[in-house]
Amino acid sequence: MKKKRIERKILSVAVGISVVSLAAFCAVAFRGLYSVRAHVLQSSAKLGESAAANSGRVLEQEAVGRLLDRAQGHSRFINERLTGIAKDAVYFAGHVTEIYKSAGKLAPVYIPYASSENNGKLVMWMASANGAADYPRIRGEAGLLGNVKPAFVSNADDMEALTRSLYLATESGFIISYDRFSDDRNRIFDPRARRWYRESADICRAYGDSCGTGWTDPYNDASSEGKLLVTCSHPFKGADGSFKGMVGIDLFIEDLNTVVNVDSGKYGHAVVVNRKATVIASSDMKRRPDGVFEAKSAYVEGNAEYNSVIDRMTGGESGSARVGIDGKEMYMAYACIPVTGWSVALMRPVSEVMGPVTENSAAIESMTKRSLGAVNNAIMSVLIAFVVGFALVVAAVIYLARMLSAKISRPIVTLEGGLARIAGGELDTRIALKTGDEIEQLGDSVNAMARELKKYISNLQRVTADKERISAELGVATKIQESMLPRVFPPFPGRPEFDIYASMEPAKEVGGDFYDFFFVEDNTLAVIVADVSGKGVPAALFMVVAKTLIKNNAQCGWKCAGSPKEVFEKVNGILCDGNDTGMFVTAFMGYLDTGTGKFRYVNAGHTPPILITGGKCAAVKVKPGFVLAGLEDTRYTEGELTMRPGDGLFLYTDGITEAVNGQNALFGQTRLAEAVNVYNNLPLKEFTSAIKREIDKFAGGAEQADDITMLALRYTSTAPSDGKAA
Amino acid sequence: MELTKTQCGGKATFALSGRLDATAAPEFQAVLIPAFDEASLVELDLAALTYVSSAGLRVLLLGEKTAKSKGAAMPIRNVSQEIKEIFDMTGFSDILNIV
Secondary structure (H helix, E strand, C coil): CHHHHHHHHHHHHHHHHHHHHHHHHHHHHHHHHHHHHHHHHHHHHHHHHHHHHHHHHHHHHHHHHHHHHHHHHHHHHHHHHHHHHHHHHHHHHHHHHHHHHCCCCCCCCCCCECCHHHCCCCEEEEEECCHHHHHHHHHHHHHHHHHHHHHHHCCHHHHHHCEEEEEEEECCCEEEEEECCCCHHHHECCHHHCHHHHHHHHHHHHHHHHCCCEECCCECCCCCCCCCEEEEEEEEECCCCCEEEEEEEEEEHHHHHHHHHHHHHHHCEEEEECCCCEEEEECCCCECCCCCECCCECCCCCCHHHHHHHHHHHCCCCEEEEEEECCEEEEEEEEEECCCCEEEEEEEEHHHHHHHHHHHHHHHHHHHHHHHHHHHHHHHHHHHHHHHHHHHHHHHHHHHHHHHHHHHHHHHHHHHHHHHHHHCCCCCCCCCCCCCCHHHHHHHHHHHHHHHHHHHHHHHHHHHHHHHHHHHHHHHHHHHHHHHCCCCCCCCCCCCCEEEEEEEECCCCCCCEEEEEEEEECCEEEEEEEEECCCHHHHHHHHHHHHHHHHHHHHCHHHHCCCHHHHHHHHHHHHHCCCCCCCCEEEEEEEEECCCCEEEEEEECCCCCEEEECCEEEECCCCCECCECCCCCCCCCEEEEECCCCCEEEEECHHHHCCECCCCCECHHHHHHHHHHHHCCCCHHHHHHHHHHHHHHHHCCCCCCCCEEEEEEEECCCHHHHHHHC | CEEEEEEECCEEEEEEEEEECCCCHHHHHHHHHHHHHHCCEEEEEEEEEEEECHHHHHHHHHHHHHHHHHCCECEEECCCHHHHHHHHHHCHHHHCEEC
16 A cells, blocks of 8 residues: 555656646647747738738839820821921922022922812822812913922822821812812812811911911811821911912821731820810720711810820820729829820729739738638648657656655665564564665665664663563562551450551552550550651661660660650660761650540651540640750650540651642641541541541642551540550 | 742752742751851841641741751741741740751
8 A cells, every 4th residue: 555655656747747847848839830830820911911012112113104105106106107298398388489589490289179080099189269260360370380290199108097188278278189089079169167277367467477387186087087196287278478389188097997906906095185285095995876977075074184194195195004994993194295285094993003913912811811721821831849848758657656656665674674573563674675776775774773673672671671570579668567566456356445446558669667565564555657768679678677676675674764854865875876977856645544545655757646625626735855866965854644535646657747749738737627527426437537638638639659558546535545554 | 839949058048949848848948958068157148938738847947957967057947927927926036956
């Protein structure tokens, strides 16, 4: 049982320590792992956000930059084309002026009126305000200006590409045109009534040289088949420098659309506006139901943001903006076309640009999820490793602790078994342990203890035997002492004139007190109570000597010692002789004349007896002499009293009056006198017993310090003694 | 019992207190008797003594006898009423030097 308990204690302590430390380690590790996890989460989120923001910014910059580049490319391209057309217009106008100046030198070239048979062919034709009716009036000028034919025809390549129509219109009201629109219906045509002519011509007429190349708003005419077109015009002068008319070059906006549309798929919506914010070209320009393209305002009602961008465009600025159109966020880049003051704008949805950003965010998010999953997996695998490691460590600890505790507890069990045998009395048992540690020392100590125990027990046995022998001897001594004191009561059955009872109770096995009574002569009863100083064997030995001496000296009667005084003086002398130990005896002796009741007594330093006479107590007074064996040549004084029938004498030693209780109070003579009074009427044996009971009651269990000796004498009558004495 | 000894030249003083009984007497005897080897005057102060048993009386008697044999003196001072009664009863009053 014990072995198991030690084992279990060691085991539980070892397992407890390892489990607690492992748990603490695990807790710290998991805390670390979870903070790493939290960090990963947080930094991934941050990374995603900032990456999205950064890439968004980069993409935006790049996209807008590219958009702007493209818009500027368009503007340059369109500007170049339009500049080319404007240059052509200037060139042709100059050429016409040169023709005017060479009027006398050039042969007239007659251009036919428009005719349906040439419709669809690229030919030179003419028309006038009133058709053929005008011809006589304009024939000379028309023939002169017909000289432009080679120049116009040389421009045929351009006619295939961008230009619809190349013509000159004069103040005199005719037009010479080079295009595919020769038709009978076109014969009557007054260019001066056309808006494009009117607007520029008004300026040229008014300001002369300051009029220049002009561009019309988009418009459509009878031959444009609903398509929008614009006209570039330049005035020409006659030989005299006066305003003579204008060269015009028509071009379809559709051709510009072709240009801008190239990008519409890639860069979204494209639009070209003129200074009046009219849409000249647009990638989503549509025909009306009647098949006519409509020249619309670029402004969008209620979209101030967009409209302000249009304002900047019409103001000739280049730049970029982010605007909302029809609830759709768009990047917008615009660039001016200097030659016309027009502006080209490209628009691209933000969502299209930012698509990659969103994808990027999603990618980062999924990456974060993946890395979080990896962290979670790592934590899980660490957890599993911990659990497995935990189990392994605990198993190892249990195994090692078992081995260790078995190693520790085995010698203890050996020790315990050895101790049990020693405790069982097999003192020759020796414990053989070779552990080399404190347990071996303990075993050695136990062996030493067993040896000592054996020695001690044998000593004890010897001492006990000695003590038992002494005790037995003391018992014998007590018996001897008891036998020396008269113990048969009544001692003198034939002497009814007095009654006597005595007892001695030693404090140790043998006492130093003694009493005695004997007849010195027929009618003389000697009573003695004495107390040897000290107690035990020395006192008892001294007592034997004293008692024997007193009795011997007293019993030889008057012849040897005579009176009690002489007996004491003689005994004192003998006792003093060679008394080296300083022991002494206090003694009281009296001679009672049983016939007369006369009592002569002597006191050698003893407690005076109590005389009970007439129911009252009185101390028997005499000047006490010195103790026996105290000093040589001590003289004693005799006292004398007469006992009347019924009187009693109570002799005792100071063992009674000096009996103490628990509070160290003495029993004292007062208590003794009271007790004597109370029990005086009892027979003497019961009387002494009652006194003893009172003393015991007073002592209350306190150890009896001194021998207690009592002698009670009661004088009954004088009558029989007289008879006997006679 | 408690015992205090003071030595001053040829005079030794023993102050006794408590009970001089059979238990205390041998101890007292062991210091009292040798005191006469060094001092010619051995004074006993019994002011605090409450009780003297016969064994105690024996030591006092031995002391007195030793004093006599060596020509020294053993005066006894401050004897209380209780102790005086014991001395009277045992006759010691006559042989001791009670002052």
